[in-house]
Amino acid sequence: MYWVLVKAGVVRKKMRSLLTILSVVIAFFLYGLLHSADPLFSGAAGEINAERMIIMPKHDMMFGRLPQSHINYLESLEGVTNIAWLDMLSMDINSITENIPIFAISKDYFKVMDRFEASPEAKKAFFSNKRGALAGKTAADLKGWKVGDLISIPTFSKKNDGSNVWEFVIEGIYTTSPAADELGLMVRNEYVEEARIANKGTVSMILFNLDDPSKADEISNIIDDNYKNSAYATFTGNEITLSQKMLSDIGNIKLIITAIISAVFFTLLLVTANTMSQSVRERTSDLAILKSLGYRDMQIFISILLESNFIILLGALFGLILTLITIPFIDQASGGLTGGIIVFDTYQVMKGILIGVLMASLAGILPAYQAYKLKVVDALAKG
Amino acid sequence: MSEILVDVKNLSKEYKRGGETLIVLDDLNLEIPKQDFLALMGPSGSGKSTLLNLIGGLDTPSSGSVSINGERIDQMNSKQLSNWRAGNVGFIFQFYNLLPVLTAQKNIELPLLLTNLSSSERKKHVETALSIVGLSDRSGHKPSELSGGQQQRVAIARALVSDPDILVCDEPTGDLDRNTATDILNLLKSLNEDHGKTILMVTHDPAAADSAKRSLHLDKGKLTT
Numbered sequence: 088m089y090w091v092l093v094k095a096g097v098v099r100k101k102m103r104s105l106l107t108i109l110s111v112v113i114a115f116f117l118y119g120l121l122h123s124a125d126p127l128f129s130g131a132a133g134e135i136n137a138e139r140m141i142i143m144p145k146h147d148m149m150f151g152r153l154p155q156s157h158i159n160y161l162e163s164l165e166g167v168t169n170i171a172w173l174d175m176l177s178m179d180i181n182s183i184t185e186n187i188p189i190f191a192i193s194k195d196y197f198k199v200m201d202r203f204e205a206s207p208e209a210k211k212a213f214f215s216n217k218r219g220a221l222a223g224k225t226a227a228d229l230k231g232w233k234v235g236d237l238i239s240i241p242t243f244s245k246k247n248d249g250s251n252v253w254e255f256v257i258e259g260i261y262t263t264s265p266a267a268d269e270l271g272l273m274v275r276n277e278y279v280e281e282a283r284i285a286n287k288g289t290v291s292m293i294l295f296n297l298d299d300p301s302k303a304d305e306i307s308n309i310i311d312d313n314y315k316n317s318a319y320a321t322f323t324g325n326e327i328t329l330s331q332k333m334l335s336d337i338g339n340i341k342l343i344i345t346a347i348i349s350a351v352f353f354t355l356l357l358v359t360a361n362t363m364s365q366s367v368r369e370r371t372s373d374l375a376i377l378k379s380l381g382y383r384d385m386q387i388f389i390s391i392l393l394e395s396n397f398i399i400l401l402g403a404l405f406g407l408i409l410t411l412i413t414i415p416f417i418d419q420a421s422g423g424l425t426g427g428i429i430v431f432d433t434y435q436v437m438k439g440i441l442i443g444v445l446m447a448s449l450a451g452i453l454p455a456y457q458a459y460k461l462k463v464v465d466a467l468a469k470g
Numbered sequence: 471m472s473e474i475l476v477d478v479k480n481l482s483k484e485y486k487r488g489g490e491t492l493i494v495l496d497d498l499n500l501e502i503p504k505q506d507f508l509a510l511m512g513p514s515g516s517g518k519s520t521l522l523n524l525i526g527g528l529d530t531p532s533s534g535s536v537s538i539n540g541e542r543i544d545q546m547n548s549k550q551l552s553n554w555r556a557g558n559v560g561f562i563f564q565f566y567n568l569l570p571v572l573t574a575q576k577n578i579e580l581p582l583l584l585t586n587l588s589s590s591e592r593k594k595h596v597e598t599a600l601s602i603v604g605l606s607d608r609s610g611h612k613p614s615e616l617s618g619g620q621q622q623r624v625a626i627a628r629a630l631v632s633d634p635d636i637l638v639c640d641e642p643t644g645d646l647d648r649n650t651a652t653d654i655l656n657l658l659k660s661l662n663e664d665h666g667k668t669i670l671m672v673t674h675d676p677a678a679a680d681s682a683k684r685s686l687h688l689d690k691g692k693l694t695t
Contacts, residue, residue: 088583376567381556
């Protein structure tokens with residue numbers, strides 16, 4: 088019964104229904120795209136989790152330095168298990184689009200950052216060769232690097248011999264999630280430390296694990312308090328909090344996105360409510376006839392709500408499907424860098440559908456109530 | 471004397487307009503036997519349509535009673551009235567009031583969607599109603615593809631399809647030319663004589679009233695003849 092009424096309502100003004108559905112499609116497509124980038128703004132992309140701890144320079148996370156003595160202090164703390172450190176070898180800024188970030192890692196890096204994976208053979212070869220390198224899969228694909236290749240990379244860091252061109256031998260390929268982290272080259276920290284002129288005795292960040300992850304806050308506070316008044320003040324946290332901190336330095340992007348989506352949905356709510364209201368006004372006589380035939384007030388109320396739900400959910404469905412179709416294209420266009428970051432999963436689809444139901448109910452409730460209250464005699468008298 | 475189908479006793483209907491009370495029906499009494507075909511005539515504002523609406527269960531009286539087939543419909547609540555209308559009364563309006571996006575068949579099927587009939591049973595009922603009104607070959611047409619007379623026939627089929635005791639017609643020929651109006655009136659006569667339907671028809675047209683078995687006149691809320 089309801090389907091006949093809903094269909095009759097929707098096809099009565101086909102163009103208007105179509106345009107309303109189209110506006111819903113666009114709103115939900117926008118919702119889908121913006122929400123699919125959620126992991127990027129929550130810091131929880133791919134395998135990034137809260138169990139890997141990181142110490143970074145408090146005042147300049149991107150380019151600041153930490154002295155190696157911080158590592159010695161960390162070793163003295165109870166509950167700290169694996170410790171590793173990492174240094175960024177500054178690339179030649181003129182060729183930044185051609186080159187890729189170089190991470191000089193210490194020997195326990197793979198223990199701490201267990202989301203990075205390389206074959207045992209590759210790791211063995213890497214740690215046996217002072218100038219060995221492990222290329223991220225994305226980087227290797229992009230640059231066409233193969234195991235055994237000797238590569239030369241110009242950087243801002245000068246070597247003892249006065250050259251700023253660093254040479255490495257590709258000993259293996261590493262993979263990880265998110266795929267964006269595969270755009271990199273891992274080299275030996277010992278070699279970089281030994282060969283460079285500047286920044287000796289310092290690192291970009293220190294990484295460690297805890298025997299009990301629940302102590303994360305306590306240990307973080309101990310470390311940060313210890314260096315509070317130091318020139319090398321620290322910011323300690325897990326991978327997620329660090330990602331969030333770095334993003335918050337740029338601005339509250341998530342809030343901005345939420346504000347945009349809220350504005351879009353609010354406008355859509357008004358548009359749909361107005362369309363439904365207008366549609367019900369135009370159908371006063373049809374609705375009165377239905378009531379005269381024996382349709383109850385509540386049945387008419389439900390049919391209008393269902394009509395509103397049909398329009399919005401159909402639009403939402405197409406919008407969400409469009410998002411799912413588009414994401415692989417974005418991923419492809421980014422060269423696979425967005426894999427694991429631009430994610431639109433079942434949870435977000437369900438959330439979108441729930442928002443659709445909520446919006447449809449809000450948009451439809453007033454027109455449905457108008458239809459519910461409609462008096463047959465008055466409506467027929469008006470024609 | 472035939473059995474009484476509609477029994478209206480001391481029926482009054484008043485409306486409040488601003489501070490004034492407008493009496494539309496004033497202590498009216500009326501009995502309509504089964505299988506009667508009664509034409510209600512009277513000037514505009516005499517209360518004809520109001521009486522029709524009260525007997526059809528679309529409105530509730532200010533005082534008095536309306537019994538149809540022994541059931542006091544004036545004492546029913548909105549939900550009970552809806553259920554009662556679905557099974558006991560068929561409405562035919564001046565402007566047909568068909569749903570424009572539905573075919574004739576779907577329009578006629580609307581009252582049956584409220585029943586427990588299966589799809590095939592509903593189809594059978596609709597086909598019967600269509601054949602009674604002589605529109606079997608127009609079942610797939612939408613109202614805009616039908617003439618005024620054909621649309622009114624579809625409306626009559628819709629009123630008939632749930633096999634109600636009484637058909638309530640408000641100016642059923644008011645929007646039709648003379649020939650088409652005659653056809654519709656003949657159809658109503660046939661429903662009354664051949665199918666035993668009780669018909670209450672409001673009309674301004676004396677020629678239409680002549681088709682009925684009897685006529686009553688309303689003036690200022692009172693029956694005058």
